[in-house]
Amino acid sequence: MLEDVSFSAGREFVLVAGPNGAGKTTLFLAILGQVPHRGEICVEELCGEERAAKVGYVPQHVRIEAEATVWEYVYLPARFRKIKAAERAAEEALKAVELYALRDKPVTTLSGGQRQRAAIARALATGGDVLLLDEPMANVDPQGRVELMTLLRELKKDRTILMTSHELTFPSDLADKVLLLNKRVVAYGPPDAVFREEVLMKIYRYVRIAKTPAGFICVTEDYGAHPH
Amino acid sequence: MLILIEALAAASAAAAFVHAYLYAPLLFWPLVSLVLSAAVLAALSPLAVSRRMTFLAHAQGHSILTAALAAAIPAAAVAQSLASPLFYLATLLFIIVLNLLVLFTERLGFRKDVATGVVMSFQLTATVVLLYVIRSLYATALDPLSLITGEYVLITSQDVLIQAPLLFASALFPLFYGVKYLYAAVDEAFAQAVGINPKLLDRLFVVAMSLAVAASVYALGSLIPAVLLVLPGAAASRYSHRLTEQMPLSVSLAVLSAAAAHFLYTILPWLWPSAALGLALLVLLVAAQPLARRCV
Numbered sequence: 392m393l394e395d396v397s398f399s400a401g402r403e404f405v406l407v408a409g410p411n412g413a414g415k416t417t418l419f420l421a422i423l424g425q426v427p428h429r430g431e432i433c434v435e436e437l438c439g440e441e442r443a444a445k446v447g448y449v450p451q452h453v454r455i456e457a458e459a460t461v462w463e464y465v466y467l468p469a470r471f472r473k474i475k476a477a478e479r480a481a482e483e484a485l486k487a488v489e490l491y492a493l494r495d496k497p498v499t500t501l502s503g504g505q506r507q508r509a510a511i512a513r514a515l516a517t518g519g520d521v522l523l524l525d526e527p528m529a530n531v532d533p534q535g536r537v538e539l540m541t542l543l544r545e546l547k548k549d550r551t552i553l554m555t556s557h558e559l560t561f562p563s564d565l566a567d568k569v570l571l572l573n574k575r576v577v578a579y580g581p582p583d584a585v586f587r588e589e590v591l592m593k594i595y596r597y598v599r600i601a602k603t604p605a606g607f608i609c610v611t612e613d614y615g616a617h618p619h
Numbered sequence: 620m621l622i623l624i625e626a627l628a629a630a631s632a633a634a635a636f637v638h639a640y641l642y643a644p645l646l647f648w649p650l651v652s653l654v655l656s657a658a659v660l661a662a663l664s665p666l667a668v669s670r671r672m673t674f675l676a677h678a679q680g681h682s683i684l685t686a687a688l689a690a691a692i693p694a695a696a697v698a699q700s701l702a703s704p705l706f707y708l709a710t711l712l713f714i715i716v717l718n719l720l721v722l723f724t725e726r727l728g729f730r731k732d733v734a735t736g737v738v739m740s741f742q743l744t745a746t747v748v749l750l751y752v753i754r755s756l757y758a759t760a761l762d763p764l765s766l767i768t769g770e771y772v773l774i775t776s777q778d779v780l781i782q783a784p785l786l787f788a789s790a791l792f793p794l795f796y797g798v799k800y801l802y803a804a805v806d807e808a809f810a811q812a813v814g815i816n817p818k819l820l821d822r823l824f825v826v827a828m829s830l831a832v833a834a835s836v837y838a839l840g841s842l843i844p845a846v847l848l849v850l851p852g853a854a855a856s857r858y859s860h861r862l863t864e865q866m867p868l869s870v871s872l873a874v875l876s877a878a879a880a881h882f883l884y885t886i887l888p889w890l891w892p893s894a895a896l897g898l899a900l901l902v903l904l905v906a907a908q909p910l911a912r913r914c915v
Contacts, residue, residue, distance in 0.1 A: 451808075456805060460862070463861065
């Protein structure tokens with residue numbers, strides 16, 4: 392259950408952070424109209440159920456449990472949503488994530504990182520104005536993460552991206568804002584304003600913050616602070 | 620590959636129909652019934668395979684026998700044959716109830732396979748009771764064996780007319796929702812996000828399966844419909860990994876097998892057509908194996 396959640400985002404990248412069970416996925420499902428909610432959720436002035444058509448979604452667990460080609464995986468949902476020029480949308484989305492060359496391959500043969508990119512392409516093809524990415528970095532190896540972050544840097548230029556993460560280490564130039572959730576909004580603002588110890592200590596008791604020379608904000612476990 | 624198999628299926632079906640019409644007229648309407656039943660059951664088959672419902676599909680063999688035995692009793696009581704509309708409708712009613720019982724049992728908190736097993740256990744018990752009732756009360760009017768093997772050679776144009784609306788109704792599900800249902804099998808969470816309701820489709824699929832099985836039981840018996848709900852879809856997934864090709868491939872493979880079964884039966888009359896159909900499907904499945912390895 393989420394309460395008192397109120398925020399707005401423009402064409403920017405918002406990192407939705409918070410501990411497990413904070414309501415990050417629930418927030419996304421509410422935006423998609425899949426869980427009941429009170430109040431108003433609008434996407435580009437669409438406040439009814441029709442707003443879901445403007446939203447591309449990458450679920451937390453990208454499970455692929457039956458056969459389909461990469462093309463079908465991306466194109467068919469766009470067709471189901473009756474997106475105009477669904478074929479072109481799917482083609483452009485696959486090109487954007489650099490998977491167009493693999494479009495005839497079974498999606499089950501893709502690596503973890505490629506699957507995440509395919510899922511992002513599918514989200515782009517089905518409603519690319521707003522992207523909701525639910526833990527896209529989970530189950531992706533370091534190489535895949537770097538590729539995904541590079542892709543997201545490109546994508547955020549002309550759309551709104553909300554990405555959840557329970558891990559708080561990320562390149563500081565990627566997120567424009569951070570929405571810190573724990574059943575309600577704990578903080579919302581630029582990363583430097585949110586990732587401060589006095590803010591994080593409201594929900595995390597054993598963490599410390601560092602910024603690497605390469606520009607990564609690292610929020611790591613502070614085992615020394617734990618009373619054992 | 621799809622076009623090749625479709626062409627082969629169309630050609631072999633045409634050859635079988637011409638052969639039956641000219642050289643074995645008594646087998647013409649049985650063949651029509653066989654091809655129609657095989658095509659509709661096979662259209663449902665990739666859905667059962669992709670949605671991991673093959674166990675439930677196989678349970679149709681048990682369900683349909685129980686349902687057909689239960690339906691045979693009122694049909695015999697009012698002196699109607701197993702080819703009567705009453706028998707078909709009563710079978711349909713009982714099979715839908717039995718299939719929906721599986722979904723209901725799932726809602727009680729049992730896993731899907733356990734729920735299927737629980738209902739199957741009930742069906743097996745009911746089958747023994749029904750067989751005993753038939754043996755005691757209608758021993759001369761009803762032959763339970765015919766419900767297992769089917770009355771293939773007795774099929775007439777009248778039977779096909781009774782079957783056709785049920786098969787047509789069943790085919791509506793794969794026609795209108797097949798691709799969406801297959802996609803829900805690929806990624807259920809995302810399918811929901813784009814407005815597909817997999818749980819509702821599960822229920823509709825079960826009803827579609829019930830319609831097809833009830834329509835086929837008099838011609839094919841209670842066992843082979845279950846085979847047709849699994850093997851064509853399993854074979855199709857070996858021939859192609861394209862989601863959109865699964866249903867046309869599955870139907871083509873089933874029609875090809877039905878035509879092969881017709882010729883096999885005319886050459887080897889001791890090989891019952893429904894068994895020949897199962898055999899042909901197994902051959903097509905095994906033949907696809909080297910191809911499947913190459914794809915992976």
